[in-house]
Amino acid sequence: MDTLEYKRHIDAVIEKIEKARLHVSGHHIVKIVAVSKYVGAEAVRALYEIGQRAFGENRVQDLRDKSAALAELPLEWHFIGSLQKNKINNLLELDPFLMHSLDSLELAHALEERLERQNKSMDALLQINSAYEDSKSGVLPEAALETYAQIAQLCPHIRLKGVMSIGAHVDEPGVIQKSFETTHRIFEKLPHASICSMGMSGDYELAIRCGATMVRLGSVLFPAQS
Ligand SMILES: *Cc1c(COP(=O)(O)O)cnc(C)c1O
Numbered sequence: 001m002d003t004l005e006y007k008r009h010i011d012a013v014i015e016k017i018e019k020a021r022l023h024v025s026g027h028h029i030v031k032i033v034a035v036s037k038y039v040g041a042e043a044v045r046a047l048y049e050i051g052q053r054a055f056g057e058n059r060v061q062d063l064r065d066k067s068a069a070l071a072e073l074p075l076e077w078h079f080i081g082s083l084q085k086n087k088i089n090n091l092l093e094l095d096p097f098l099m100h101s102l103d104s105l106e107l108a109h110a111l112e113e114r115l116e117r118q119n120k121s122m123d124a125l126l127q128i129n130s131a132y133e134d135s136k137s138g139v140l141p142e143a144a145l146e147t148y149a150q151i152a153q154l155c156p157h158i159r160l161k162g163v164m165s166i167g168a169h170v171d172e173p174g175v176i177q178k179s180f181e182t183t184h185r186i187f188e189k190l191p192h193a194s195i196c197s198m199g200m201s202g203d204y205e206l207a208i209r210c211g212a213t214m215v216r217l218g219s220v221l222f223p224a225q226s
Contacts, residue, residue: 001224007050013220020208030208033078033197035218037062041069043222048073054097056080056216060087063094080164080216082137083107088114092122100164100197100216103127103137108151108158115157123159125197126151130182131168131175138165144186152191162195162213163187167203176203180210187211 001009014032021030033056036044044055044066053074057063058081067077076097083091083101091099092114102108102124115122126148129138139147144163152160165183167176180198187196188211199207201220208215 003046003050006046006224009223010047010050010052010221013217016205017208017215020205023209024211028208028211029213031214032221033080033214033216034221035080035200035216036066036222038218039222041066043224044070044075045073047221048075052221054078056100058082058101060090060094063096064090067094078216085110092118092120095120097123098161098195099124101125101127101137102151102158102160104139105147105150108155112155112157115155121157121159123161125162125164125195126160127164128183128186130165131170131179133169135169136166141182141186145189148190160190160193162190162193162197164195164197167198167200167207173203173206177206177210180207180212184211 017030021028033054034047034052035056037058054076056078063077063079078098078100079091079096080100088111099122127138128141128144129136130141148160151158163183163186168179183198184196187193195214196212197214198212199215201217204215204217
């Protein structure tokens with residue numbers, strides 16, 4: 001794909017996002033986080049050059065390498081992967097814009113301890129396992145409101161901004177939709193939450209129609225490499 005073809009491809013994705021957004025409301029804003037985990041720094045730069053600013057990685061090491069390689073660009077880096085406790089300090093060093101994958105009260109306590117010690121704070125989303133899949137991390141929907149409130153109360157260095165979820169890993173759109181609706185219902189009940197991060201390359205239009213305010217798109221934004 002040359003630059004012009006790539007631009008056209010990205011415009012087509014943005015048009016789909018726009019349609020889904022307007023289906024909700026003209027006031028409904030959706031932010032795109034470009035998930036660059038499959039590609040190198042040069043592909044990130046190519047997407048930056050046609051206007052993208054927010055990028056996400058699911059491994060701390062990759063986040064470190066790519067953000068360092070592109071340090072001269074005004075990029076916003078999101079962390080979207082499972083965080084092992086022994087990587088917490090490495091992540092904090094990178095000062096991510098937003099952590100999407102806070103997936104337990106236990107991890108929140110571990111993060112809070114390091115944040116407090118380093119006199120830092122971090123914006124984060126509570127990850128919800130809305131599809132009830134064993135392979136996924138996150139708190140179960142039944143526990144989400146209480147866990148959110150506990151983190152908000154007990155972890156003052158974590159600034160909770162809302163929720164994140166991965167849609168059900170099935171083919172039936174109805175089942176995927178249900179998982180998004182579950183997440184969105186929880187989102188609506190949270191005090192001061194502004195971000196509902198859900199929707200990936202295969203299901204972002206559906207996620208937006210269900211109320212997503214942030215989508216995490218990987219393969220669809222980096223078609224040549226995936
Ligand atoms: C990889 C990943 C994505 C993007 O996946 P695509 O299907 O390539 O768009 C989004 N969210 C999370 C948590 C991921 O790990």
